[in-house]
Amino acid sequence: MSGEAGAIGSDQIIFATGGYDHTIKLWQTHTGNCQKTLQHAESQVNMLEITPDRRYLAAASYQHIRMFDLTTTNQNHDFNYEGVPKNVTAVGFEKNTKWMYSGGEDGKVRIWDLRETTNNPHHYEVFAPVTCVQLHPNQSEVFIGDQNGTIHMWDMKTDNADQYIPDLDNMIIDLAINPDGTHLAAVNSKGRCFIWSISGGCKSEERTTILPKNKFEAHPRQALKCKFSPDSNYLVTTSSDQTAKIWDAKNNFKLIKELKHNNKRWVWDAAFSSDSQYLFTGSSDNIARLWNVKDGTIEREYVGHQKAITTIAFRDVFVPA
Amino acid sequence: MALYDNKYWLLSHIRNSFISTDDTGMCELVMVGENLPDSLVDALDKYPDTDDSQEEDDEIEHESYDIQLDSDFNVRKFGSNMSSWMEKMDQKRKRAGRSKNIKWESNAEKMSDEDRMKMFAKQEIPKEQPAFKSLLSEQIQNCIRMPKNPFMEYSKFDGSAQVGVPVRKYKIFLTMLPENQKNYPMLVVCVATAKIQELIGLICYKCSSSIVYGDFPLQPVSSYGLYITEEDGEVDRDFPCLDAKECVAKFGFTCLGLVEHKNNKIVTFENSEQLVMRNLEETLSSSEQASAALDESKQLIVDMELMKGHEIAMIAPLYQSYRAFIITKMRSKVEIHLGISGEKLEIDPVHQKNAKFVLSRQKPVSHHMDCIGSCIITDTKSSKTTFRIDYVSVPGNKEIVGSNSLPSNVSMKHYDFEADNATAEEIVQKMNIILDIRSSTSRKEFIATLEKKKEKKGFV
Structure with a gap:
């Protein structure tokens, strides 16, 4: 098997899965073969994210964020970010990989300077465990969801923040902003989905404001993830009701497809291909699946994890049309 | 140099060399069992110098200080404990050397406004992506018909x-x-x-x-x-x-x-x-070829299954005797031989040595196949299966086949049997195949009449 030692080149698709079995697996997407297994011995993996420069895979876990260099055959992590007293639940990057943001159960959102130009930390505290953090495409504001059901919009430049409470006392589980920066979506522990339209925020002095636009019952039980497709046409929500649902973001969030599998257990995470034609899901039956968005059929299955897959990270490659 | 003309020392040295250079461990295994000092002394030196031999014995017994036999022989066999331990240490060192720790400085000064302005400056949101294709989609579409790895x-x-x-x-x-x-x-x-x-x-x-x-x-x-x-x-x-x-x-x-x-x-x-x-x-x-090959093999399976069916049907009418228990009206079990052929069903009691109860004694009987209505499994337990054979009893056990209607004086009866699961299943399968094969027009009529009788009986 060539995969054992495989380094991932810049022209390759990266698809990583992680979860409760203390390993991170990288897959060859079109064959379903596991290319490489990274050990994550100390704890489960809460969230995986690939840097925009495609070089590193970051794994947020208990008290640590570990970064694995994907361009080498090295099986061990190369950077270990520590100092968070509890679980790190969210991680993400600035689009030029200048800095990284993280959110933790200790209620802090931290900014880590990856180029180490400054030693002065920047953080924001929310007084409730942070469940999710999303960066606005303008790279200047982050949206933070917490267990009290509050959404914080933190302007990192001015260090000001606004709060929104869409559904009191129901935990915000995940947030998503579409690539155009025009819509914000949130899902909560009751399976409800909230949509805001975002205005302003594109020019340097303009203030960003959000306006409630839509609210619907996406799932009968707790939702786990929401994500916009790269073309902003779809919104996918995954849930503990064992389904992933695709909603029409351009047409008042009508349900387009319900993706359901017979053996399927909780669907923890989802990721779109760059042309929004395919969707990856990871679920508690230890299998990740690739779905055709149009037909709702399963194209591939990725088998190999010993326990539930709770997070996936995917980065596609563009080829000239 | 004095040591080199000591044959005991030389021999010991050779043995040690063999043991220490042989990674498979075979030499060690062979040589360890020998009681060397005694055998050597006997074989090599017929007239040992008593003073010398004592210290040389010691020398041989010691073998080498390098080699210490341990009980977990298998571990030594493939790279010793030491080398795997060294490897582990080496990996640890490498890992520590390569991995860099970055700690969150909670007590450090806050970021200056100027730094913040620089670091988090608002950037323009890219407009719609140019028309590029996803490599994932391309690869998936290129191998739509790729067979799934069965393993x-x-x-x-x-x-x-x-x-x-x-x-x-x-x-x-x-x-x-x-x-x-x-x-x-x-x-x-x-x-x-x-x-x-x-x-x-x-x-x-x-x-x-x-x-x-x-x-x-x-x-x-x-x-x-x-x-x-x-x-x-x-x-x-x-x-x-x-x-x-x-x-x-x-x-x-x-x-x-x-x-x-x-x-x-x-x-x-x-x-x-x-x-x-x-x-x-x-x-x-080539993927089409593969799918063609798959189709062919599927056809083969279907054919084989058909053949299997034919085979069972062909041997079904041949006489075969099974050992089973008949459950009498007294709910007692009597061991019998159940003989089934295409023509007849025979019940023969096995001779019982200690048969004390006259009531539970079973007479040998024989029924023509055309008198048999059905044969079904009634109950399956973990080790035993009971099954029932319905039949028509005609007084005097006359032939009823060929007659267009049933005599009015017939009565519906049944036998209950018990056998181990496999036998019971085989019997029921054999009986049903025979009954299927015999479904002539007269038999169909017979069954229809039987049904009517049953209904009647049910109403009365």
């Missing part, structure tokens, strides 16, 4: 890079490969809880997804066996293959050979489709 499900038993799960490492010789490929073992790491069968599946999966062996047509898992194999790849055929249902942890062998069972009873028809796993990006035409 995919076994990939979860892969033990490489597992954390906190006990694993086993094996050198596997793939004996079914062509001559030039089978001489080198494949290294397979398997979780220790897997069964031998699952290890075979994992080997097949590794084999089918490897670049080297990817084209080799693999059989289903059940047609392979794992045999104890020498380090040089020679399969030890004196022993049977490892039991497929046993856990891998039960066996201590680290070098195994995967052998295909040809024309063996283990190969069943249901599984005999040959699955050709091609390498990753195969052209459309």
Whole structure:
């Protein structure tokens, strides 16, 4: 098997899965073969994210964020970010990989300077465990969801923040902003989905404001993830009701497809291909699946994890049309 | 130099050299058991100098200070404890050297406004992406018809890079490969809880997804066996293959050979489709060929099943006797021989030595097949199955076949039998095939009348 030692080149698709079995697996997407297994011995993996420069895979876990260099055959992590007293639940990057943001159960959102130009930390505290953090495409504001059901919009430049409470006392589980920066979506522990339209925020002095636009019952039980497709046409929500649902973001969030599998257990995470034609899901039956968005059929299955897959990270490659 | 003409010392030195240079451990195994001092002294020196021999005996007994025998012989055999420990330490050092720790400085000064302005300056949101295609979509669309790897499900038993799960490492010789490929073992790491069968599946999966062996047509898992194999790849055929249902942890062998069972009873028809796993990006035409091959093998399975059906039907009318129990009206069981042929059903009691109850005695009876209404399983328990045969009893046991209607004085009766599950199933199957075969027009009428009678009886 060539995969054992495989380094991932810049022209390759990266698809990583992680979860409760203390390993991170990288897959060859079109064959379903596991290319490489990274050990994550100390704890489960809460969230995986690939840097925009495609070089590193970051794994947020208990008290640590570990970064694995994907361009080498090295099986061990190369950077270990520590100092968070509890679980790190969210991680993400600035689009030029200048800095990284993280959110933790200790209620802090931290900014880590990856180029180490400054030693002065920047953080924001929310007084409730942070469940999710999303960066606005303008790279200047982050949206933070917490267990009290509050959404914080933190302007990192001015260090000001606004709060929104869409559904009191129901935990915000995940947030998503579409690539155009025009819509914000949130899902909560009751399976409800909230949509805001975002205005302003594109020019340097303009203030960003959000306006409630839509609210619907996406799932009968707790939702786990929401994500916009790269073309902003779809919104996918995954849930503990064992389904992933695709909603029409351009047409008042009508349900387009319900993706359901017979053996399927909780669907923890989802990721779109760059042309929004395919969707990856990871679920508690230890299998990740690739779905055709149009037909709702399963194209591939990725088998190999010993326990539930709770997070996936995917980065596609563009080829000239 | 004085030592070199001491034959005991020389011999000891040679022995030590053998032991310390032989990685397979075979020399150690052979030489350790010998009681050397005594045998040597006897064999080499007929007239020992009593003063000398004492200290030389000691010398031989000591062997070498370097070599200390330990009980876990297997560990020494393949790279000593020391080297694996060194390896581990080395890995740890490397890991520590390469990995960089960055700690959150909670007490440091806050970021200055100027820094913040620079670092978090608002950036323009890119407008719509230019018309590029996704590589993922392209690859998926290029191999739409790629057959699914049938061994995919076994990939979860892969033990490489597992954390906190006990694993086993094996050198596997793939004996079914062509001559030039089978001489080198494949290294397979398997979780220790897997069964031998699952290890075979994992080997097949590794084999089918490897670049080297990817084209080799693999059989289903059940047609392979794992045999104890020498380090040089020679399969030890004196022993049977490892039991497929046993856990891998039960066996201590680290070098195994995967052998295909040809024309063996283990190969069943249901599984005999040959699955050709091609390498990753195969052209459309070759995948069509593969699917054609699959269709062919599917057809073969259907044909084989049909044949099996015919065969059962052909042997069904042949006489066969089964041992079963008849359940009498007193709810007691009497052992009988149940003889079934295409024409007749015979019930013969087995001679009972201690038959005390006259009531439960069973008379031998015989029924014509056309008097039999049905034969069904009534109850299945873990070890026993009861089944019922409905029949028409005609006073005087006259022939009723051929007559268009049933005599008015017939009565519906049934026997209850009990037998072990397999026998009962066989009997019921045989009876039903016979009844099916005999479904002539007269019999159909007979059954219809029977139904009517039954209904009547039900109403009354």
